Amino acid sequence: MYAGPAEGRLELSTVITPAVEAAFEEAMRAMHAGDIERMYVRGLLDRARRGELFILALYRNADVAGAVCCRSVDGEAELVFGFLRPPCAGLERAFLEMIVAALARQGTGVVRSGFTWPGAGGFAAAAADMGFDAVRRISMALDVAGSGLFFPGSSPGVSVRPWSQACFEDTCRIMYEESEPSDRRVYPLFATPEGTRALLSSIVQDRHGTFLPGLSAVCEVDGRVAGVLLSALLADGSVLVLDIAVRKAYRRKGVASRMIEHLISRCAAAGKKQIVLAVTATNDAAIGLYKKMGFRQIATFDQHVLIIGPARSGV
Numbered sequence: 049m050y051a052g053p054a055e056g057r058l059e060l061s062t063v064i065t066p067a068v069e070a071a072f073e074e075a076m077r078a079m080h081a082g083d084i085e086r087m088y089v090r091g092l093l094d095r096a097r098r099g100e101l102f103i104l105a106l107y108r109n110a111d112v113a114g115a116v117c118c119r120s121v122d123g124e125a126e127l128v129f130g131f132l133r134p135p136c137a138g139l140e141r142a143f144l145e146m147i148v149a150a151l152a153r154q155g156t157g158v159v160r161s162g163f164t165w166p167g168a169g170g171f172a173a174a175a176a177d178m179g180f181d182a183v184r185r186i187s188m189a190l191d192v193a194g195s196g197l198f199f200p201g202s203s204p205g206v207s208v209r210p211w212s213q214a215c216f217e218d219t220c221r222i223m224y225e226e227s228e229p230s231d232r233r234v235y236p237l238f239a240t241p242e243g244t245r246a247l248l249s250s251i252v253q254d255r256h257g258t259f260l261p262g263l264s265a266v267c268e269v270d271g272r273v274a275g276v277l278l279s280a281l282l283a284d285g286s287v288l289v290l291d292i293a294v295r296k297a298y299r300r301k302g303v304a305s306r307m308i309e310h311l312i313s314r315c316a317a318a319g320k321k322q323i324v325l326a327v328t329a330t331n332d333a334a335i336g337l338y339k340k341m342g343f344r345q346i347a348t349f350d351q352h353v354l355i356i357g358p359a360r361s362g363v
Contacts, residue, residue, distance in 0.1 A: 068103065106136075113133055114131050122237060157357045160352060160354075162350065184348060184350055220245050222275065222293045226294065263314045276292075277304075308338075
């Protein structure tokens with residue numbers, strides 16, 4: 049419970065009551081949500097009922113003041129959607145502080161959010177005041193049917209094949225050893241081998257979307273694993289690139305482009321229409337490669353990250 053002279057009596061609850069559902073509907077009306085947005089928000093409620101997400105509802109003097117949808121994986125929590133009812137505007141910091149405290153009690157080590165939903169400016173400002181690290185990210189997308197790429201034959205000594213469980217250890221090593229400091233700001237699990245292993249385990253267990261080993265890739269140069277690409281299927285049917293990692297010794301030698309070509313050609317064969325990814329805005333080399341391969345920029349956002357304790361190293 050939280051109480052202040054202006055805030056009144058504030059409490060959190062994880063129970064999805066009719067009052068919470070009604071508050072979600074009111075929030076959609078207030079943000080003038082279209083059919084796609086309404087479907088998305090209602091889908092969040094359905095996912096919470098199935099246990100894929102959980103909801104933290106804020107009560108002010110026993111009335112629903114707002115709610116936040118959270119997704120938790122490997123000791124990290126992501127805030128994917130939230131709102132405060134209009135009479136409760138200004139409670140963003142108190143609400144966010146209560147959320148962080150509740151997650152810390154559950155053993156969460158990292159809290160993150162892009163705060164990209166409509167009306168999230170107050171939450172983003174509160175996050176900045178609370179010391180969240182903000183990393184500028186770029187969302188990019190490629191329309192598979194319109195990519196117009198020509199796929200060359202294999203190069204001597206270079207081969208690309210679908211990802212398999214036999215590649216797990218090599219993938220862990222490359223993801224850990226080749227992750228950039230900017231990656232670790234966004235995904236602190238990359239900072240240790242144990243954290244990287246936990247992250248990869250959660251990927252293959254479909255906790256970041258439905259993992260697609262056939263559309264993921266491993267690139268070998270002269271028999272040595274030089275790079276990996278991991279992808280997953282999202283609920284809207286698009287394919288998400290979760291990670292592309294290339295050993296430094298093989299960068300600027302076509303390894304990443306060959307794996308992306310593999311992904312695009314496999315997506316085309318499987319009837320997938322769109323590939324999406326996010327990249328740190330300062331990673332000029334990666335952005336240049338993605339544009340060369342046909343990706344276009346669709347949005348920019350700040351990924352806010354707060355480390356509140358040691359992230360779990362196991363699953």
